[in-house]
Amino acid sequence: MQLYLPIAEIPVNIFMIFGMGGAVGFLSGLFGIGGGFLLTPLLIFSGIPPAVAVATVTTQVTASSTSAVLTYWRRKAIDFKLGTMLLVGGVMGSIIGVFLFEVLQKLGQLDLVISLSYVTFLGTIGSLMLVESVRAMRRRRSGQVVRVKRPGQHNWIHGLPFKMRFRQSRLYVSVIPVITLGATIGFLGTILGIGGGFMMVPALIYLLRVPTNVVIGTSLLQILFTMATATVLHAMQTQTVDIVLALALMIGGVIGAQFGARMGQNLRGEQLRLLLALLVLLVGLRFAVDLLLTPEDLYSIAIMGGAGA
Amino acid sequence: MRPLPHRLRTLAATVVTSLALLGGGPSRAEELVTALSADVVSIQSNFTGTEIVVFGQIGVDVKTVPRPGRYDLIVKVEGPAQQITTRRKGRFLGVWVNRDYETFVEVPSFYSLASTARVGELGDRELLDAHGLGLNHLNLAISGHSDVPLSERDDFRQAFLRLRADQGLYSERPESIEFLTNTMFRTTIPLPANIPIGKYSVQGYLIQDGVMLARTEQELAVAKSGFEQVTFNLAQNHPAVYGLLAVILAGITGWLAGLIFRKD
Known part of the structure; x- marks a missing residue:
């Protein structure tokens, strides 16, 4: 069934959009990620104008993370205090991101920066997670005791001032790394048009040593509010949020996320991390291939002004 | 296009009336009259592209001695202007990145040319260039600041035309005008689903032996509803x-x- 999108100004097969939303929603619920880094390239690949894809995905991620946040909230698996501090940083990062986004767009190198960032961040984080999860699985197999929280093993982060107590996470850390982390993810998220959960979750685990039982819920809370803000900003700045496309993606996405969240409960942490690591690496590899292989067509056109710009 | 037969009849009536009115007009020997199957293309949620029918008649004054040779017709549809940047990738530190670019200003967002013969047979280069008849005769003005060497400018121009044709937005369809009688003709212009909204211009040209005899221009609106x-x-x-x-x-x-x- 073809449906004409009012903002994207092209007709799409609505079932294909439902399907894409559902598949990405499933992964989003499973891993506690927004799924933006998968959905945005998928939409662009299927012919949606890149600006519309980036802006509309923020709306879809808002919906899927609302649904997921509610699930984790009922399970009391969200540290609201930690989430709020991350969000404070996130808003600051977004503002800087919006500024840089405009500068890069004027220079005509936004696409390159996005591709390089995807390769760099997805590659690095994917590799780190892969190594860590494989080690954890080996330890478990060889019968060693896995200690998720290692008391007494403090890193340099724990020596910083302005300490704050996060009761739910059983943490007593400085707010400096918390706000910095929020700002970094907010900044990258705005530039790349993604929520940044795949970066947030490992950072919270490895840098701040947030217990795994609250890490996904807290990360989702931060994503929800960053993406809601991004939706409004995109709507105001570029008028590229397509509400019809967003609704189709959302319906597919929230349904998928429900199944994903349930399946995630049946898998062990390191198994989830291994799967996510492989997924992240795969997407990163795809971007790397595009950058390195000789393109099929060297030329491309972009509407800069006038009708339909 | 189910309601077409009825529409065509209405159009035929319009054409005949117009011709009657033109009877006492200027002393030009040939007249051209065209009409569209619709003045407005409305885009709704089920829009997957459409087509418009351009219908017309060549009017020859009774006093005029019929010229030998055949008439050639062109129907050109142009969409609202756009500014488009064409970029070319090049290797930089082993990575493919956009390097050279050329910006075309005021180019049509949609261009369709229907004609009775191949563009090259219709007239000389001067005539075709003057009226922008044919993809190779479009005036693609480039913006002032361009780093592309003169020898490579045509590559950008050709790439631009090719990419637009791939999107279905630029087309040239020779021999797609159908004569219903000796003087009445009809052509169907497909409008793809990705057409931009705005004011379109539909122009008809009557040419004989490379000489422009008459032309018409009508407006077509493409709007969301x-x-x-x-x-x-x-x-x-x-x-x-x-x-x-x-x-x-x-x-x-x-x-x-x-x-x-x-x-x-």
Whole structure:
């Protein structure tokens, strides 16, 4: 069934959009990620104008993370205090991101920066997670005791001032790394048009040593509010949020996320991390291939002004 | 296009009336009259492209001695102007990046040319260039600041035309004008689903032996209607409201889904 999108100004097969939303929603619920880094390239690949894809995905991620946040909230698996501090940083990062986004767009190198960032961040984080999860699985197999929280093993982060107590996470850390982390993810998220959960979750685990039982819920809370803000900003700045496309993606996405969240409960942490690591690496590899292989067509056109710009 | 036969009859009537009115007109020997099957193309949620029929008649004055040789016709449809940057990738530190670019200003967003013969047979280069008849005769003005060497300019021009043709937005269809009688003709112009909205211009040209005898021009509006229009206008005129609505919609969808799928 073809449906004409009012903002994207092209007709799409609505079932294909439902399907894409559902598949990405499933992964989003499973891993506690927004799924933006998968959905945005998928939409662009299927012919949606890149600006519309980036802006509309923020709306879809808002919906899927609302649904997921509610699930984790009922399970009391969200540290609201930690989430709020991350969000404070996130808003600051977004503002800087919006500024840089405009500068890069004027220079005509936004696409390159996005591709390089995807390769760099997805590659690095994917590799780190892969190594860590494989080690954890080996330890478990060889019968060693896995200690998720290692008391007494403090890193340099724990020596910083302005300490704050996060009761739910059983943490007593400085707010400096918390706000910095929020700002970094907010900044990258705005530039790349993604929520940044795949970066947030490992950072919270490895840098701040947030217990795994609250890490996904807290990360989702931060994503929800960053993406809601991004939706409004995109709507105001570029008028590229397509509400019809967003609704189709959302319906597919929230349904998928429900199944994903349930399946995630049946898998062990390191198994989830291994799967996510492989997924992240795969997407990163795809971007790397595009950058390195000789393109099929060297030329491309972009509407800069006038009708339909 | 089911209602076509009726429409065609109405159009034929219009053409005949117009011809009668033209009887006492200027002393030009040939006249050209064209009419469109619709003045407005409205885009709704089920829009997957459409076509318009251009219908016309060549009027020859009774006093005029019939010229030997055949008449050639061209129907050109142009969409509202755009500014388009064509970029070319090049290797930089082993990575393919956009390097050279050329910006074409004021180029048509849509271009379709239907004719009775191949473009090259219609007239000389001067005539074709003057009226922008044929993809190779389009005036693609480039913006002042360009780093592309002169010898490579044509590559950018050809790439631009090729990419637009691939999108179905530029086309040249020789021998696609059908004569219904000796003087009445008809052609169908397909409008793809990705056409931009705005004011289009439909121009008819009557040519004989490379000489322009007559031309017509009509306007065609492509506009969104109904829900598509309401949504588009809201996004354009009240972006903050639109953005908040999108967030509320997202919140409600997420909450509802949670409610529906809640097990406990």
